[in-house]
Amino acid sequence: MLCIVIPVFNRLAYTRACLDSLRAQTEQSFRVIVVDDGSTDGTAEALATDYPEVTVLPGTGSLFWTAGVNLGLRHALSQGASWLMTMNNDVVAYPDFVARMLEAANSRPPALYGAFELDARTRQPVYAGGWLNWRTGSFRRLLDDVPPAQRQGQWPTECLPGRGLLIPRAVFERIGLFAADILPHYYADYDFTHQARLAGFEVYLNFDACLGTYPDESGDQRNRDQRSLRNYYQHLFSIRGGANLRDFTAFARRNCPPRDLPLCLLTGYSRRLVGYFLK
Structure with a gap:
């Protein structure tokens, strides 16, 4: 079934x-x-x-x-x-x-x-x-x-x-x-x-x-379409934010090979912090 x-x-x-x-x-x-x-x-x-x-x-x-x-x-x-x-x-x-x-x-x-x-x-x-x-x-x-x-x-x-x-x-x-x-x-x-x-x-x-x-x-896409400091904050920290830094960290720690984790977090944070303004 x-x-x-x-x-x-x-x-x-x-x-x-x-x-x-x-x-x-x-x-x-x-x-x-x-x-x-x-x-x-x-x-x-x-x-x-x-x-x-x-x-x-x-x-x-x-x-x-x-x-x-x-x-x-x-x-x-x-x-x-x-x-x-x-x-x-x-x-x-x-x-x-x-x-x-x-x-x-x-x-x-x-x-x-x-x-x-x-x-x-x-x-x-x-x-x-x-x-x-x-x-x-x-x-x-x-x-x-x-x-x-x-x-x-x-x-x-x-x-x-x-x-x-x-x-x-x-x-x-x-x-x-x-x-x-x-x-x-x-x-x-x-x-x-x-x-x-x-x-x-x-x-x-x-x-x-x-x-x-x-x-x-998606809620995060609307954050991107109507860019503002408030929406940027939501993008990075809200539960519905597509670039939520806390959740990205948890996801990476659970799944990334340990040897790659430091570089993964560094590049991942950079992409999320800057990407909102580039897309």
Whole structure:
């Protein structure tokens, strides 16, 4: 059994579009669990009225991404799920997405699979995982390595986001849930896929399974689009800040090879402190 876990906080229109896209899947052998972390825009009422097939778990209003996902994952595991998928509410699953993911999952021993992300408005490629260079603090994108004509099937990768991440139950049994106490919002998904690799599981990007995403809608992207000293501070120190220095430090200390850690932190801090003004 596959369970799809979606943490939400407001943004009801996106949640509706996401759930409607799951209703339209060619493969329907899955259950959906929404963790509603105290939404104030009518999300709870809309889910109860319009999506009775969805299991809704209420949050405290302070779960953020990682604890919200973990709440849903615990429920799914308790229900006997053999495959689990994390998904954000601001994505749209193309009709064969679940079928393509399950097809890949059944093609080899248990492994993790990520989605090929396309801009929901333009259908242009947005993201497909990649590889971290610990010494330079940079990220090598799989999209830059794989020409368009070869973007099919599953390609090995190192780090994947939680948007459409398919995970076998065996991974949780070996390494536990996402690291909510250490990484409450950002980096938790990259940390999880990296920890899974260290535990012996393979990680793949599935070019055959596409999600539509909205790259301009993240809270940190809005910080970048409306630059100010306040937003710069949020960018570096807020839980929802994409360059959160505390979380980056925790992520690096957990995953970076010890010999590379000093240089990783130095280059990582430099990129985060300066990058806000360059992009």
